[in-house]
Amino acid sequence: MFNRDLYKSNPPQAYFRLTLLILAFFLISVKSLSQDYNLRHFNADDGLPQPFIYTVSQDFKGYLWIGTGDGLARFNGFEFENFTTADSLAGNFITCSVTTSDRMWFGHMNGRLTSYDGKKFKPLILSGNVQGPVTAMAVSPDGTVWAGTHSEGIFSVNFNGVVEHFPVPGVIIKSIGIIARNELLLGTDDGLVHCVLKNGSLALQEISGSPREKIAVIKKKLTGDFLIACEEGIYEVAVGEKFHFPKIVTFTQEMSGIQDILQDQKNNLWVCTFGAGLVRFSPSNGKYQQSVYFNKEHGGISDNCKFIFEDREGCLWAGHFGEGLTQLTPKTFFVSPPGRNVLSLWFNRQYKWLGTDSGLVKTDREGTKTFVQYKDKGVPADKISALYSPDGKELWIGTGSHGVYRLDIKTDRVQSHISGDDILSNSINTITGKGDEVWIGTKKGLCNISVKSGDVNWYSLNKGGLPHNYVNAIFVDSRNRVWVGTRSSVLAVIQNRKVNKINLNSGNGSFELSAIAEDASSRIWAGSLGKGVFMIDKSDSIANLTSKEGLFSDYCYSIVSDKSNVWVGHKGGLTKITWEFSVKPVGPMDDKVAFQFNANAVLKDSGLVWFGTDKGLLLYNPAGENLKSSAPVLNITAVKINDELVDFTKEIVLPSGNYRIRIDYLGVSLKNPSMVTYQYKLDGYEHWSEITKSTSTNYKSLSEGTYTFMLTASDGDGAETTPPLSLTIKIKKPLRKHWWFFPVLILIVGFLVFGYVKRREYKFLEEKRKLEKKVIERTAEIETQKAEIETQRDFIKERNFQITASIKYARHIQNAILPQNDLIYGLFPNHFLLCKPKDIVSGDFFWIAEKGSRVIFTVADCTGHGVPGAFMSLLGINLLNEIVNIHNITKPPIIVTRLRERIIESLQQSRSDSIMSDGMDMTLCAFDRKTRELEITGAKQDLLLIRGNMREVIKADRFAVNVEYDTYKEFTSQTIKVESGDVIYLFTDGFKDQFGGVQDRKFMSRRFYQTLQLIHHLSMEQQKIELEKKLLAWMGDNEQTDDITVLGIKF
Amino acid sequence: MKMSRILRFTWILFLIAAISRVAYSQPAPAADENIPFLVTFGANSKTAWGDDDFCQIFFCFVPASQKAPFYIRVYDPDTGGEHDEAKGDFNTSVSFSIYGGKGAFSDTAAQSIHLKGNFKTGYLLASKSFGADARYDMKWYTFGPFNPSEGEYSELLGGRVLKVIAQGVSGDDGNLYRYFLSSSPTENIPLEGGNFFTYKYHFRLSDDQKHVSQIYPYVDDKTISIEISNFDWDNDGIVRIFSVAKNGLKGAVSGEDNWSVSRFPIVAEEKNSTVEIQFIKNQTQQIKRNNVVIAVRNQYGIALPFFVVPIGGVPVYSPKIRMK
Known part of the structure; x- marks a missing residue:
């Protein structure tokens, strides 16, 4: 270095x-976690309340519950929903959790518990003395929840919520294991303790041989024994009369203690540590061997793993201490190093032979080291389209244009070369075989070679009757039938050298067959380019699956079956078809890369399936699939009726009406939440809906009826929830639609009407009673009044009689004052005098006096009639007597003037009197017997002269004999020479003003004058009779309007 | 200096910096205190060796803003090896326990000078006993990770508190060790805003006579006088008090296996501030391996806490100038 x-x-x-x-x-040096598991990580940014995870569990609705140091989170596969003491949690710091058959239990740092029944949280105080945390929880077979505390011993909570306390002085409880209903194992700071509940008390027993160190975890195995985790090792605990503690895992790595352990479905042992992260031990020959680390050094998130949980779908959830939560899903697909376009493949135990588009290579099993490039050994650098070994010793190599080579596997030497006559027959698409027979598919037909004998037989369009010369796929099935797929939609089957054909094209269009395989049930699967896959079963029934049924694509390039599935390779993905015909498209194996599965580049090898792709080799490991399929757990999450949330946990019954209903639901699948699909229907009203990923449905208008909403869901593997979830909504009928409505309505109306009538009747009777009472009262009143009236009537009658008698007597007096008939006859022998007072006494009067040769006579109409008129007439007569007889005035105008003066004087009338001044209308005549002159003065009263048959009206002055306020006028006179036969008439206005006739009108002057003219020729007596008749006829039923006086004098 | 030597020196510095970080703060004892080690003797020891009750309680403060895991590291937790004080053969076991939860800090039994009652209140988060173990000799042992929520919340301090108890279980040797509050399990990376404090300091004075050690009790607003008690000082030098109003007042120094007490009034300027207590070694006689105990109480007899990072900083005396 x-x-x-x-x-x-x-x-x-x-x-x-x-x-x-x-x-x-x-x-x-990063050892990628993606080698074995797909990882999905969640932290506070994703919605967790805190990245310190203490416990993870799953409820019966499929939700994942995560307890942290600052709140509880519920995960539905998509998002977290957090809960705190505000939601009735007993505390925000969750230390542990367990699940019973009907609820979840959470332990808290403050020594309390919280239960959750699927709807509400309910806090539970174990004891007022518990100050320290709940350190462990477990559930016994009878549903009793056991909670261990830091230093206050252990508590049990039975099914009814009754809490019992079992103090365990001086013992810090770290973990609990349930052996049986009343038998526990307690992991303490100083070893394992065996507890037996007997007669209400807990008997503790140290277990000899148990490790004298902190027992952080106790987990029950499927076998019934236990695993316990100490500081640096894991022991098995065999429970029996004596306990045995074989150590199965020893940690040599630096770490701060084991936090949790889990034995998963596949018998792997997962160990959570502080300092070394999550470690997986896999079983091998009865022991556990450490196989995988999940920590920072090996590309993991954290070195401090606190908790591990396996959900119902086989996903693992690792809770980290300060780094959130990681979901681990076993990988089923693995990609070999990239680089080569693998068109064909064949393996033995040591090596791999890979056919590429530029020759054949031999590599190690890992594919990392190339040992041989066969272009240097005689196999051309051509497309190697097919590889087949009949016996493991020899490899048949099909090339793109150079025919077939046979390679000795041991020596890596080309043994022989088989070529055809032309390039087409040298273009090899596929090679397969069975036993001694090798079948080679070319672009120019199918070649069958018997290895032993060397016999060669060709099948083509013209020879043998292949449907097409371009052979894409060949498969020899378990019954030695050779299935041939060509560039046609006809599948050929060769049996006993005879070609039979099955036309798979049921409609229009054409397609070619590209791949063939046989499944464990001896069904033949044929992949096509454009029409999906066809399945031919033993009874030769044909089924076709396309993208409509869920195939990744209708273009299928390779097909292979394993123990339980059929795999179809497409461009960009695979399709998995289960025996139950559940079709699941499997997308890109790698998020960044899309694979093109090459035709016929598939190989089954020791339970693994290898696919040749344009990006290299793809391995499918069935061990990565979940051992058991778990359908999503369906939950209705919300129901809204007319946009308002309703409590759907209770029966929904709505009054009659039209409702908008929205139902939200969720199929909880934590493994692949986005692949969950749903179907729903309103039972009895609609069919099952199309498969959808939507998590809600709306019904815009539902009216009366009982609706059962049914819902089913499938996960990405096709596992379907059964039975379907259902929700019933009842909408009541409107009253009018009930059968009893109208009869009841009629009855009610009838009652109402009856009631109304009765009431009216009652009211009427009541009214009548009242009225009768009133009538009686009034009658009595009237009787009283009648009596009174009769009394008054009698009084009035008496008075009337008296008054009438007085008036009648007054008439006598008046008559006495009036001139006597003898006097009038003496002066005018031919005369009549018609006097008809309206009442008893009259306001009209007649007066006559003789003065020498002059006869003065008048007819006057005094103001009023009856008694007042009579008084006036008496005054008039007296005054005329005075004026004519005493003062000897005989000139009519003077007489009338003098009369007016005397009336004014007598009645004390002045100009300040009322307008209606009393007086009289009159016609006063003076007849001189000598001269036969008649001097006439009229005061508003004319005189009628009839001479011959002619009548003449002598007009009077237009003012009466009374006071005049506006002007003082002198009365005038007219003098006529009377001739023999002349008749004069003096009259008051009574006759002319009389109402009567057909039209009830006044008689009028004209008609009066005409009447007089008509009768003037009769005798005076007759004229009077005629006038009376006329008057009566005219009056009819009318009363006399006024006093009537008519004087007729014939000369 | 040759270029190659310059390069070599620079490279070594780079490597040291790349590999580890020197602890600048949040250790206990703090670098500023100039105290080499904390000390706890085995349960069978004699108090005259400098430990009055074989138990040292420290409190670890984590601010409310801390959301990530943190660690409490112990340097040289074992009793054996170079630094620890052997009394015969090393036979001592000392347990380190860390408590959190309710009662870890609020229960005052652990704050008193003479421990009585149950001072192990709270929830035991971690515990380990160390004897003579070369694996941990002059090495750091890490407790944790700890969730800040596991500490007991103190509204007064504005954060969470864990209690660290080092207790002699058996034996008669002295365990010398140090603490560090770190955000890393493998390195001493200070926790932002974190602090250690104790109500009674058990420590080893420096052997070097030139060294001056100091500790920083915090005086709150209710304190009107303080009482400084020290144990088994072996007359090793003097104790002086500094504050914003005191400029090196002398305190009494105890002899062997006894306590001595000094009282000082607290003036207004000193309230809510840190007082510095200096320990100046005996200049005439070198006393080595001197283990001592010191505590400060207020007028009510309530112990005042020593913060390894002095609250408000090291006090600076402000003289009052009088004008005649």
């Missing part, structure tokens, strides 16, 4: 070399 001479002659150079050497000494 150090050249003194060099040092003396050239010190700098010497020191440089020395430095390099020392640096090389310090460089850690």
